[in-house]
Amino acid sequence: MNRISYGDRYIQVDAFPMGIDYDFFAKPRSNDSLPEEVKDIIEQKNDMRMILSIDRLDYTKGIKERLKAFGRFLSQNPQYLEKVRLNLIVAPSRIEVDYYDELRKEIKEVISTLNGKFGTFSWMPVWFFFRSFSQESLIALYRHSDVLLVTPLRDGMNLICKEYIATRTDYKGMVVISETAGAASELGEAVVVNANDYDAIARGLKKALEMPLKEKIARNKIMHQRIRRYNVEVWASDFLNALKRTVMDSTHSIAQRSIEKDSKLIETAYKKAQKRVLFLDYDGTLIGYKPRPEQAKPDDELRDLLLKLVNDQKNTVVIISGRERNNLEKWFGRLNLHIIASHGLWIKHPGQEWIMTIPLDNTWKESVRHILQLYTDRIPGSFIEEKEYSLAWHYRQCDPGIITVKLTEVKETLLSMIQSATLELLEGNKVLEIKDNRFNKGIGASAFIQNQNYDFIFAVGDDFTDEDMFSALPPEAFTVKIGLGNTNARYFLKCWQSMRLILQKFVDLSAS
Numbered sequence: 001m002n003r004i005s006y007g008d009r010y011i012q013v014d015a016f017p018m019g020i021d022y023d024f025f026a027k028p029r030s031n032d033s034l035p036e037e038v039k040d041i042i043e044q045k046n047d048m049r050m051i052l053s054i055d056r057l058d059y060t061k062g063i064k065e066r067l068k069a070f071g072r073f074l075s076q077n078p079q080y081l082e083k084v085r086l087n088l089i090v091a092p093s094r095i096e097v098d099y100y101d102e103l104r105k106e107i108k109e110v111i112s113t114l115n116g117k118f119g120t121f122s123w124m125p126v127w128f129f130f131r132s133f134s135q136e137s138l139i140a141l142y143r144h145s146d147v148l149l150v151t152p153l154r155d156g157m158n159l160i161c162k163e164y165i166a167t168r169t170d171y172k173g174m175v176v177i178s179e180t181a182g183a184a185s186e187l188g189e190a191v192v193v194n195a196n197d198y199d200a201i202a203r204g205l206k207k208a209l210e211m212p213l214k215e216k217i218a219r220n221k222i223m224h225q226r227i228r229r230y231n232v233e234v235w236a237s238d239f240l241n242a243l244k245r246t247v248m249d250s251t252h253s254i255a256q257r258s259i260e261k262d263s264k265l266i267e268t269a270y271k272k273a274q275k276r277v278l279f280l281d282y283d284g285t286l287i288g289y290k291p292r293p294e295q296a297k298p299d300d301e302l303r304d305l306l307l308k309l310v311n312d313q314k315n316t317v318v319i320i321s322g323r324e325r326n327n328l329e330k331w332f333g334r335l336n337l338h339i340i341a342s343h344g345l346w347i348k349h350p351g352q353e354w355i356m357t358i359p360l361d362n363t364w365k366e367s368v369r370h371i372l373q374l375y376t377d378r379i380p381g382s383f384i385e386e387k388e389y390s391l392a393w394h395y396r397q398c399d400p401g402i403i404t405v406k407l408t409e410v411k412e413t414l415l416s417m418i419q420s421a422t423l424e425l426l427e428g429n430k431v432l433e434i435k436d437n438r439f440n441k442g443i444g445a446s447a448f449i450q451n452q453n454y455d456f457i458f459a460v461g462d463d464f465t466d467e468d469m470f471s472a473l474p475p476e477a478f479t480v481k482i483g484l485g486n487t488n489a490r491y492f493l494k495c496w497q498s499m500r501l502i503l504q505k506f507v508d509l510s511a512s
């Protein structure tokens with residue numbers, strides 16, 4: 001869930017909706033002394049209904065759109081002329097750019113038009129303040145505003161609306177919020193509108209102004225509880241706990257079964273043994289991943305290590321990989337080692353020809369290919385890869401949105417097809433693979449050790465196909481998983497680079 005493993009640690013992605021200091025905003029304040037900078041705004045209110053709007057100067061805040069929607073509201077509801085005022089506070093942006101200056105001019109123009117069109121000798125519908133106010137002044141404004149109008153086109157959270165709700169301990173205010181503000185998902189009891197729809201904003205504004213007191217109180221109470229419970233302290237500790245948990249999970253699983261803990265035990269067993277076998281996966285185990293598989297060819301250091309390992313007469317070294325046999329033979333054919341290719345379908349002993357471990361039956365391929373072809377035609381970017389024992393359906397290039405919707409369907413269709421057959425569905429990295437299940441690395445490795453009386457078995461791999469091998473080997477085998485994740489292996493190892501150090505250790509022990 002929202003977590004990936006990378007090397008020896010987890011990386012977690014989560015959403016932590018930010019809270020506010022509820023107690024600070026909700027604490028009782030006297031009505032007697034208003035801060036000087038908002039005195040006029042509040043005292044000249046008379047019987048007017050007050051709408052408040054507070055933003056930083058930015059296009060994403062939808063300020064122009066909001067003003068136009070307010071104009072729409074006034075045209076559609078002439079009964080509110082001279083009865084309502086919009087206090088529009090826009091705080092200058094932290095950076096000085098022409099871009100913002102342009103926006104400020106545009107906003108002023110819309111305001112002039114509105115005030116010119118609707119204003120009278122004694123009434124100006126929009127009061128514009130291009131400046132910031134102190135916290136206490138804002139709180140005074142919250143307390144005297146009937147509606148808070150928050151309609152950003154996009155906003156990560158918007159804490160203003162939470163502050164407003166917390167301040168209104170009389171439950172008599174109402175928030176009109178656009179669904180594109182992050183806070184909207186927490187404030188479902190507010191009046192939620194579409195920030196791009198002037199009519200919807202106008203309707204929402206009317207609804208908020210005319211909402212019966214009983215309903216307003218009921219809605220506000222629920223939002224109050226939520227904001228109080230998930231305040232800024234809970235938010236901070238939530239975030240820090242998630243962070244701690246992720247770090248702990250990583251270090252915990254590594255520390256619990258770290259191979260370093262038993263390194264003496266393994267060294268002693270290695271030295272004592274007369275007949276050893278080492279099963280080594282290739283990609284991600286002996287070498288890092290490359291953008292294209294053919295680029296991951298063994299370097300000199302690795303060749304040298306393998307050469308020295310097989311020089312010890314007591315060692316049997318097996319490269320056990322999902323790669324095709326021709327590829328592995330090109331890289332390792334001349335070294336004195338054993339190769340198990342294609343997840344166990346093929347095996348090659350030093351100096352001998354390849355042997356197929358089971359007779360291949362590919363009669364299933366036609367019907368599965370037919371189904372995969374139907375999906376490939378319908379889902380752009382996907383393609384089918386045919387291997388001698390499997391069909392793989394790749395979707396790395398596809399639109400993630402389409403895949404989210406379609407993947408379960410593809411999987412279910414395939415699973416229903418392979419139920420009775422000797423087939424299995426493997427889920428890899430952006431690929432689904434249907435393969436003959438009569439062979440895998442586990443079957444390959446256990447067949448290899450049968451009747452051989454090895455007294456030291458070592459197996460290492462990094463992905464799910466290596467799990468078959470880990471569980472098939474006897475419990476006294478030293479099985480090692482590279483990287484984090486659920487595993488049947490006895491030990492964890494950080495990365496392929498650390499694996500090279502272990503192989504070097506084995507070489508040193510052989511020499512001593």
Ligand SMILES: [Mg+2]
Nearest residue numbers: 281283284462
């Ligand atoms: Mg691997």
